[in-house]
Amino acid sequence: MLAAFQERIRAAAAGGAPLRLRGGGSKDFYGGELAGEVLDTRGHAGIVSYEPTELVVTARCGTRLDELEATLAASGQMLAFEPPRFGAQATLGGCVAAGLSGPRRAAAGAVRDFVLGARLLDGRARELSFGGQVMKNVAGYDVSRLLAGSLGTLGLILEVSLKVLPRPAQELTLQHELSEDGALEALNRWGAQPLPITASAWRNGVLWLRLSGAESAVRAAAKSIGGKAVADPWTGIREHTDPYFAGDMPLWRLSVPAHAPALGLPGDQMIEWGGALRWLRTEADAATVRAAAERAGGHATRFRAVDKSAGAFAPLSPLLLRLHRELKAAFDPAGIFNRGRLHPGF
């Protein structure tokens, strides 16, 4: 498999023909335009090693995310960043390349926080290995974390080692009725207290909170926070199968400081991550949405939209753009991997 990948990469580099690295294709909608001939990674699959007592799993890029998570669950463990799959075909390689995290992100960390090591093929078809399978490792630059969210632009991720965590003994979802301002105030207030809140979502005057941990911790926190116990809405929010995410209205993802006040943009909003993630269904023009995110100290991504002409990601400063170009060239000098997916220029 590896040799076949290398051959494709060498041929592509020699001919300057772009490759589109693709696992299950569940995130084809995300990022810039898709360009190049598909290189399907799914043949390179399987868990390489998993020892629950080491809290580390190593698996190949084509491993299906649902299978990986089922294996961890059988040992009482999980990927704590709750990656959205957006389809049963989702693979580990795509999960790391997309760098998307789910409802537990604000409490547990993002994909990049759990990446311990990676193997990849660079644009010269060289097999590179960075990081490892240990929790602490400062030898060399942290390239494996850099791969998280790189959308396959730096190389073909072959294998990833991730830190895993035990599943909480108990989880409970509570519901409160609060205005947007009220919810943001409460989320920030609770955030400063040692409460086991592991997910939050607000929409249309309703706030859901998930508490996780030991039975005693969940019970005590539920008592102090109050609210009505309700069914788990988190799968729908994580996987965007919740009705909020249905339809063709452009979906924006605004990543802002949790303490940012209400953004006041037109449209239908869902707030996650204690206030740090604000989804917005709106027809408002891109400049307006991006400017509001920037004013709040964050950035806006046109996450899912039929019309991609406004570009997916917020523009980079001139210096950051130069660094991006040079890093891209360091890994992929011929510019063959996922051209235009992270930035229209490369």
Place this chain on the structure above:
Amino acid sequence: MGEALPVARADAARQAEVARALREFLPARAVLWQEEDTRPYECDGLTAYRNVPMVVALPETAEQVQRILRTCHALGAPVVPRGAGTGLSGGALPPGNGVLLSMAKFMRVLRLDPRARLAVVQPGVRNAAISDVAAPFGLYYAPDPSSQIACTIGGNVAENSGGVHCLKYGLTVHNVLRVRGFAMDGEPVDFGSEALDAAGLDLLALMIGSEGLLAVATEITVKLLPKPLAARVVMASFDDVQKAGDAVAAVIAAGIIPAGLEMMDKPATHAVEQFVGAGYDLDAAAILLCESDGIPEEVEDEVARMQAVLETAGATRITISGSEAERLKFWSGRKAAFPAVGRISPDYYCMDGTIPRKRLGEILQFIGAMERKYGLRCPNVFHAGDGNLHPLILFDANDPDQLRRTEAFAGEVLEKCVAVGGTITGEHGVGVEKIDQMCVQFGAAELETFHAIKRAFDAQGLLNPGKAVPTLARCAEFGRRHVHGGQLPQPGLPRY
């Protein structure tokens, strides 16, 4: 530890040229060049490597840092940033032909926002000082390297420092939101944000742990966490180190993530007990410190579970801290391990390898064999929860043969760490010290990639040159080839 790096020395004319250029915008007190003034900067926490800097610059403002960098960039003079100088890998070893950039005057907390749960601080702020200013709001900064009373956040960012609580609360990379500063050419850089992510590649992750090779930080935004309401530590004795290692795995297998999980072997507890009287069991072959934190009810439950697991794993004695004072006393021994060892030996050399936890017994046996081979003692303290070992080789630096044996001892242990699937450095960095072992951990293609990353940030290679990443020529000279899993990978590569 490698052979000392070749040291480029500048002549007096060059020294005068660079000092004069800096004096154009810095006051006299901020530019040191006479040896009596520059000698105090000759080394960091790794005193085996010393080099008097050509010039020391002590800026007080970000604008001054920018101008220093621009000036040095124009003059082609190397720059080495330095925080408190507590680093243990020689990362701040000064350039004999360049400028040591001391960030010691950047000591201000610029903003503390309890509602946003973050602090914006200058790089010279001490790690522990952040938690001190956050304490009135019930908040703290989680990473707590043992040197936290002295080490600065700028140095923590450079090394991606950990601490005894990082299994549960993460390393510096997990707790820093944003780093602002300047690239070597003086261009302002801004990585990360107060949001949980930023557009584009995660350059913040690349910057953290880059050992001062990519940019100079002048402002760092850290995440503050609510202080747990309760914490208790379980101290367990074992009559065998392997049993203690297995007990660590058993705790994790039980689904517990302790707030801290540390191991010390008998030579280490004996050294510490004389020094601080932490109440350690001196008969034990090894002790574990296993901490639980959270809300009081949760801590009670978790401590009971920890106790049950440790008993099943063969603990010969278990003591649970009954008060906050006792908890701190138990930790005081662990935190004082290095200075305590410093009292029983003229010098000690601290290693920093990380291994998969299951290989602990094997590594400890290997270290025992090395003690006999080199005729040197080596107590062990160990961040057991995350597999990070700190064996401390005792030696006398006045005896050149002991120093040579220590270096050989350390080199063998680090290479063993790589061979069992670990790494040569968990939290202290490569610096100049472990630069040869980088040739063992990485192949030519990875090293070339590191150099290409460096060039993207610093095309002329002026910022902290010669640290962290060896040249391929140096690896060829070092002569040991990259070995992974007992096999030479990339058989097609030229063997340097």
